[in-house]
Amino acid sequence: MIRFENVGKTYPNGTPALKDINLDIEKGEFVFLVGASGSGKTTFLRLLLREELPDSGRILEAGRDIGELPKWRVPYLRRNIGCVFQDFRLLPNKTVYENVAFALEVIGRPRSTVESQVPQILELVGLADKSNNLPSELSGGEQQRVAVARAFVNRPLILLADEPTGNLDPANSESIMSLLERINRTGTTVVMATHDKALVDRMRRRVIVLDKGEMVRDQVRGVYGVDEGAHR
């Protein structure tokens, strides 16, 4: 599903963000991306979204080199990638329903699709009864579930999550994680960058550890690790 071949990225100020990364992520995998701040996690996700291009090497998604994609095709690539962020990024003046519907409307889905998909996905994330509330009327955990609903409503092949539990208490983190697991079970590849040691250790999924732009560990059914935990 995702393949990095000798991928390197250096920022204009000269600091290397990623150095010679090689990895494969299969369809339907659940991968934790861990490492201290500045280890290159965010760059990794931005490269997958093609918000940036690698300086060297290439990235393949669904068998295609995304670096060779013409600029106008990039939006179509992003329709296959859902995104969740630490700060939710919901539209404050739209209701829960409208926030999720917006994601379908702006890619030109007909109204009938919107009307059938949105209630269904809100049911999945357990917010069907809050669909007419504004984000400001919801708890942080609920807001993040809206964000997950928005990311998943178009049934993307890949779901990227950048510290999705970073702003949440343990109980809410737990509910987001179980939601991501359910999404993963539908066959969606999930890549989640996180600092949450307890969560990673409990889940026992594949763990990729980045340190100063280098991949220092790639472990199936891994743990967060002592060394990396000390960086926090």
Added chain:
Amino acid sequence: MRVYFRYAFRETISNLWRNRMMTLAAVLTVAVSLSLVGSALLLKQSAAQASVAWQTGTRVTVWMNPTASQGELDAVRTQLADSPLVHRCVFFDQARDYKEFLASLPPSETNVLTAADMPTSFRCEPTIPADAFIVESTFKNQPGVYDVTAPEQQIRQMNHAIRILQIVFLALAGVLLLSATVLILNTIRMAIFARRREVSVMKLVGATNWFIRIPFITEGFIQGLLGSLVAALAVTALHTWYPLHNEFALNNVALLGTNAVVIGVGVLIGSVGSAIAIRRFLDV
């Protein structure tokens, strides 16, 4: 497609309403500047039409005093006939001058005069049109001559005045059009800023660049269109209620053409303003 039109329409209207004061300023500036452009165009066309009308007629008119004696009249007639500068002359008696007078001015200005008040005149064609002013100076001080007029000279002077007026109008209009473009650019920029969250979410979920851009372009387009419609109304009103002198009267085709130019320019600056704003401030 239908979904998209509904979306673009909704977004455009809500953008315009959100920024209504800026929108009003932009629309009014467009309206004022395009009214000037329209008036300048109308002025130019009527001047051109008037010149043509005048130049096909007599080039030098020797007006006799109404009291001139038959002897004075005959002397002038002979001299005109002998002058190498004059190709040929036609004599207009009082009745004929009066008829022409009635035809060329509105009734409100003609009803106080009768044929008896009219001077007689010689309508002459100079051998060389440019010599009209020599004929003028030669006959001006002849006994019995009231005045000699050479319309060509007048036309030239008037055309000169009109040209200056036109340059002033167009220069003013140019400055105003520039500021209108900047105002439109600025309203679009504010709209982009107000919607930056939406735009970032749209990019995230894979909306195409044109999908994101079009509501902003439509917004500028509509501002230009509204402004130019106001200007077209003003130009039409000017033409209808304050027609210039009869000889300047223009037909409706000229008016339609002028309004078409006005609307075209308005739509153009609206689109250009928003296009610049999008290039500079919308990062898609």
